[in-house]
Amino acid sequence: MEIGVMTCMTLLRSFMLGICLQSIGALAWADWELDSTASVINFATIKNDSVGEINTIKSLEGSISVSGAAQITIHLASVETLIEIRNERIRSLLFETATFPVAQVDAQVDPALMADANGGEVHQLDLPVTLTLHGVQRDLTAPVSVLVENDGGLLVFTTHPVLVNAADFGLDSGIEALRNVAGLKSISNVIPVTLQFRFIRPR
Template sequence: MFRAIAASVLLCVSSLASAQWQIDNDSSTVNFISIKNDLVAETHSFGSLAGHIGDDGAVELAIDLDSVETLIPIRNERMRELLFETRQYPTASVSAQVDPAMIASALAGDVLATTVQVGLSLHGQDALVEVPVQVSAQAGAFISVVSTRPVIINAANFGLDGGIVALREIAGLNAIASAVPVTLNLRFVPDGR
């Protein structure tokens, strides 16, 4: 009897691991911190994310840059127009490949810490970025991927340094940091939910 139950559980977890998982936008966040005049740090986020984890472990995430939220409407507008230039570059794209066995392990109850190499496409520039994450899951309900420390994105690597200068000048600031810490807390749910 026990063997039959264990086999059923393993079969269920295995089939869930091979399913496609869609991002739950309402339960997911990508945050970044800006620092102005070397003293004031503020947390910002993006409100619209789309993406999935495929049955082969391929991860795709699109961040709608027009959804930037700084809690100040004029600053949102300036970031869209001067920094991200969303008319020309509306999204940031993230892609990665993870081992499907890692997903199966998380769905079986393991909490895994790993570093994932992701491709980041932002403002017409592409780069590889290492992202330390913790992966956990509730079988059949969701997969959680959380950064374990901030990832530092350098604006100059993505051609955003001119936008930072424009923001600094229009806001009358002495400085805006060009190295930006980014954190993520992503939740993926089974496709079709």
């Protein structure tokens, strides 16, 4: 009888240990979530051939799945130029946020990059991404660095700007509308974009 009890207790402990290990494994391989407080997209506009202005979008959501599928949702109405009338014009005339409230970035990240990551390591790569903006989908390449932070965070940032042609996304008419309403000679159709995304594991 004592042997039977001991056997049952051993099996129970083994079962509970297995459950714990499975839970730890699931957590280690859980989705990475975007830390919206430490993530930002910046883009520059060049007007009259020589005047540059930096604009920011901070309202972002996203994740990287266990399979490496990365997705970022960009809330375009959160554009910030530090001038409210310009914010409103970009929302209504350029992005047309009433019809196209969000843009989306999709990419595939090598899962081994996260699985084997150690604090302080930096990886550089040309990351193919798909940008969906203003109802149009285009493939781009983003040169990025991936920094594994000592606290377990994953920081992804561009090493130099990604050049986005507004005409590729049907935004050239919006740029022309902005030029007219502001009384400018020109606004460049080529828009340099930089990004910084920070991902964290759920606790």
